[in-house]
Amino acid sequence: MAGIYFHFPFCRQACNYCNFHFSTQLKHQEKMLRGFEKEIELRAEQWPDALDSIYFGGGSPSLLTPASVEKLINAVTKNFKLGESIEITIEVNPDDVSFEYLEAMSTIGINRLSIGIQSFLDSELKLMNRIHSVDQGMKSIEWTAKLYENFSVDLIYGIPSSDLSSWKKNLNQALFFEAPHLSIYALTVEPKTVLAHQVKNKKIQLLDEDLVKSQYDWMVDRMEGAGYENYEFSNFSKPGFNAVNNSNYWKGKAYIGIGPAAHSYDGKRTRSWNPSNNIKYLNSIQQGILPAQSEILNTHDAFNEYLMTSLRTSWGVSLKIINQTFGKHYSDYLEKQVENHLIDQRVYWDGDALKVTKKAKFLTDGIASDLFLLKN
Structure with a gap:
């Protein structure tokens, strides 16, 4: 089995901590979607195995319309073999979605959502330059829970100005919604990000590592007590809800990356990656040439x-x-x-x-x- 990961490289605005490849030039989305369809065709003959996961990440793939996502799913279905119980996930931002949008996604094959909440405190959302409000975040989870059996909530700990008490409130709020899966990451300072600049210029002070460790250790205990398995350092699930996409990566299984900056792995020793440049990616794809560089691990x-x-x-x-x-x-x-x-x-x-x-x-x-x- 293998998985496909779509890297949709567009966002409305940049989060202060993010160093992923993306553009805010939303007018180029349609060209990128055509590029995705072409890359799917070019990749198909390389991957004879059936797929057990399709994952739409980014970037902000919830900027896509349900019709656009359906077209990509159809392109994958046409060119690849699909497993019987394939998991099809899309990452969504609370500010992008409505009940009707999420409902439409559920009718085209999406059977799992990953919701980018990050925090239930408006002050922390502002610090990270997230667009959505706490109210939007909670509504997006409520709508999702009515429509999807399988979904995940993303949170971040170790946020500057937080303490153990505020982190407990954040995580307990997430647990209130009884999401079957949570992905919970420490805030990290990545090079060439706004956060890195703020830290360098002493506009933001990072938390002491002992406090970050206290937040993590308490989280592990709390999640275990709530019936979740800590199946990977940052991922927690109720029984039967381990993310297929995540698990494939940690188990060293093959995956195909579609889009600029997307990475692929053959499940053996060969890794490849597309350029982190939208124009270079599209120019190559339009000529029928896969733009990927590769390496063979010793x-x-x-x-x-x-x-x-x-x-x-x-x-x-x-x-x-x-x-x-x-x-x-x-x-x-x-x-x-x-x-x-x-x-x-x-x-x-x-x-x-x-x-x-x-x-x-x-x-x-x-x-x-x-x-x-x-x-x-």
Whole structure:
């Protein structure tokens, strides 16, 4: 099985923390959609496997009309084999949608929504330069819950000026709606963003890392108590509602990226990516040429990437998979390298799977990098 990810590179305005590729020149949307359709045709012969996920991300794909989304779904259906229980997700901003819009999406094949709430505090939304209000956010969830069994709410913690109390209010408000899935990310300072400029010029002070850790640790406990599985560092789901798109990525399965800046992976060693430039992308596609650059991961880098992605998950790092994929030398290395973390109770063995302990979850990426096999 494989998945398709559409990167729709348009937004009404930039969020202060975002470094994704996008444009606010909305008049070029139609050209981009035609480019998507052409890239689908060009990609089809490369991917014989059936699809179990179609994901519309961005950018702000909720700027698209239901008719435009339906046209893209039809193009995928025409050119690819679809799995019987395919998950089709679209990311939506609360300010873009109405009940009628969400209802129309449910009739064209969309069976999962990811709602970009980020915060239930207007002051935090303003700080992040989000367009929607708290009221719009809550209405969008209420409408979604009436129309969709499967949906996700996005939140951000570690926001400047927040504390543990305000974060508790935020998360508890999200849990009130009983969404079957939540994606909850720490605010990070990415290069060349407004937030990075604000931090550099001391207009905004980032939270102390201990406070961010307290927010994360409390969140993990609260979500577990509410019946959610922390199946990946930043993702929580009720039983049966793990996101297929997310899970495919963390399990190293194949995926196809459509659109500018979109990435693809063949499920083995080859990664490719389209240019982060709308004009270059369209010029190439219109000539019938895939604009992607690619690289083949060597065994060393593929092993490190497997450690990084798998250690973040509830299923952990499998010695069996390492032996089968990379060889016994790599599993022997890992068993030796992990000894100090076992002594410190940061990780543990669950059968042949290496997993992070609950108390050390916030440190997961650091633990993974410490386990990397370094080049001589």
